[in-house]
Amino acid sequence: MTLLSVPDMSCGHCKASVTEALSALPGASAINVDLTLRQVSVEGAAPPASILAALNQIGFPAHIIATT
Numbered sequence: 593m594t595l596l597s598v599p600d601m602s603c604g605h606c607k608a609s610v611t612e613a614l615s616a617l618p619g620a621s622a623i624n625v626d627l628t629l630r631q632v633s634v635e636g637a638a639p640p641a642s643i644l645a646a647l648n649q650i651g652f653p654a655h656i657i658a659t660t
Contacts (some may be wrong), residue, residue: 598654
């Protein structure tokens with residue numbers, strides 16, 4: 593699991609865009625977006641660098657809080 597801070601998320605459209613982009617990544621099995629905390633968790637084997645790149649590509653810079 594990779595937990596990220598995505599400070600620029602603020603609405604349902606943001607949540608949908610992030611979910612769509614991360615769902616397309618190979619190895620991402622579950623994506624949970626928390627708009628209140630502005631955090632995203634990604635379950636599965638998607639590499640953290642790929643997750644960050646996918647978010648940057650759609651205009652949501654992020655940083656990793658934790659990986660397990």
